Amino acid sequence: MIQISVCDRVESFLKLFKNPMHVIQKRNRKWIDYDRACHILSKGEVPDKQLQAEAEAYVSLNAHLLDELPIFLSLTSNYFDIVLDEFVGIQAFYWRQRQFAWRPLLQSAFDMKWTSIDSEHTAQISQVQRKLSVLLNDDEEEYDDEGPVMSWVDFLHEAKTKSSKDDIPYIPSIHDTQKGLFDEPVFRCTVLTDYETKEKLKVQKGDVIQVWLITSDKDDEQWWYGSMDSHQYGWFPSSICKKL
Known part of the structure; x- marks a missing residue:
């Protein structure tokens, strides 16, 4: 054209x-x-x-x-x-x-006025907020019902089973004088620098850690699972600690 x-x-x-x-x-x-x-x-x-x-x-x-x-x-x-x-x-x-x-x-x-668009948006946001509030409350209740989170090493060192019907064998704690699983750490090491794990363990330079497990990540870096006492466990990189 x-x-x-x-x-x-x-x-x-x-x-x-x-x-x-x-x-x-x-x-x-x-x-x-x-x-x-x-x-x-x-x-x-x-x-x-x-x-x-x-x-x-x-x-x-x-x-x-x-x-x-x-x-x-x-x-x-x-x-x-x-x-x-x-x-x-x-x-x-x-x-x-x-x-x-x-x-x-x-x-x-x-096909609507801007005032109706704004009011409809506000109503939808209110519905979403109510649903989120319900979900968050449900999550908090479930978390409370579950009780404190226990590491698997803590679980292995439980002194007694919770009920006899579970038929879980007794596993001694790390401070138990009897011999059994995890009676003694693999080795001990001295902390070279302050470090805080994602779990409970928080160490400072000069502390002595008992190492119970050793593993490697995808980059072949060794990670050690250790403890300061019976209630503080955590994973930390081997580079922050020197074997004794």
């Missing part, structure tokens, strides 16, 4: 200037002969027939341009206005089509 209604017409519009430009250039070439003829006549002499003919041609071309060039420029101006109106019409048609295509989407998403 743009090519036919605008581009082709603009190209035709520009071609209209070729003929007037050709006439203007021809008149300019005759200007020298016309000037020479006027100079000869000013001295009271008569120019030859060829020079006189060239001078008359200049006068004719100049009169022709003075008569027709304003009309031509006026018509080309009107022609360009028509092309411009056509281009504006195409733009208007394009945006009308876009408006027609987008209107259902806009109405489906925003």
